[in-house]
Amino acid sequence: MSIPAIKTTVVGSYPIPDWLAAYPTTPNLIDAAKVILKTQELAGIDVLTDGELSRFDVGHPETNGMIEYFIRPMSGITTEVSREILADFRKREGMAFRSTPGGIVHGKIGEGALNLPAAWQTMRTLTDRPLKFTVTSPYMLAKTLLDEHYSDLRAMTMDIAEVLRRQVAEIDAPFLQVDEANLTGHPEDADWAHEPVNHVLGAVRGEKGLHLCFGNYGGQSIQAGLWNDLMGFLNNLDVDHLVLEFARRGYDELPMFRDLREDIALGVGVVDIKDNGVESPDEVAHRIEHSIDVLGPERVRWVHPDCGFWMLPRSVADRKMAALVAGRDLVLDRA
Secondary structure, eight states, X not given: OOOOOOXXXXXSOOOOOHHHHHSOOHHHHHHHHHHHHHHHHXXXXXXXXXXXXXXXXXXXXXXXXXXXXXXXXXXXXXXXXXXXXXXXXXTSXXXXXXXXXXEEEEEEEEOTTOOHHHHHHHHHTTOSSOBEEEEEOHHHHHHTEEESSOSXXXXXXXXXXXXXXXXXXXXXXXXXXXXXXXXXXXXXXTTTTHHHHHHHHTTOSSEEEEEXXXXXXXXXXXXXXXXXXXXXXXXXXXXXXXXXOOTTTOSTTGGGGGGSOTTSEEEEEEEOTTOOSOOOHHHHXXXXXXXXXXXXXXXXXXXXXXXXXXXXXXXXXHHHHHHXXXXXXXXXXXX
16 A cells, blocks of 8 residues: 655644753753754654744743743733632633633733744744744633633634734744644534634645644643544634544544545644653554554544643653654555
């Protein structure tokens, strides 16, 4: 069986090096990004990320790069949270993994001081390999906020999408990926959530990807759901490829992806990032070959970890990346 080229990538994050956490300075941040990029190069990863260090704030190293990095600079949002508001937030369904809201919306959301193009310009100079830039989905960002202005989740999400769209339009990354880890547990919103996501993707200048997973906080899955509940959402996306979690969940749901639109390339998670055990190349190869057997050689075009590596020790993340590439190479050699 002839198999088209299958690219390897990582989802985004990488464990923060100890020296950067201990001495969070701009020079150390650049050094850490260089190390992370070189580590991926040496592992043989095809499309790299900066480990999401472009989101690392040396002034506030404890903040969450997936949420606060985007929310804090936006206008119309405050991060000052009263005791009463905090208690209200903790009663909300689906936010048990967060102790505080990402912010409180008190007016129309705008760009404020958010500057994703500047972050991209800094990181793009650190490697000559294909590089991916990642952005948190407007839906996921909206779901972490307490809304005291819109009283309409859909309208608020579209305003966040407009902020991200304006920023993304100025980023010339060869690959840009939107990350969504909340919708998987809230399929009741799937009939409209593609609209704000597509609003962002429509401004992407390179290849467009969407990562979906069921959460990764402290090595735990946060959302419970089924891929089949999101098939309509997936087929409504203005996207070139998907980056989906499978290794942790197993591959019983693969057959339903025969209903995925033919022009969307599928990325299959073949490395479990919620387990410190390192897969062997043969194990990775078996997962890839099984996916190809179920869906056909033309469908599976990307392989990757299920999600970001940020919760793992660096030594484990590095060995998992090496196994990913070695397993992919075994599949292509056998074809």
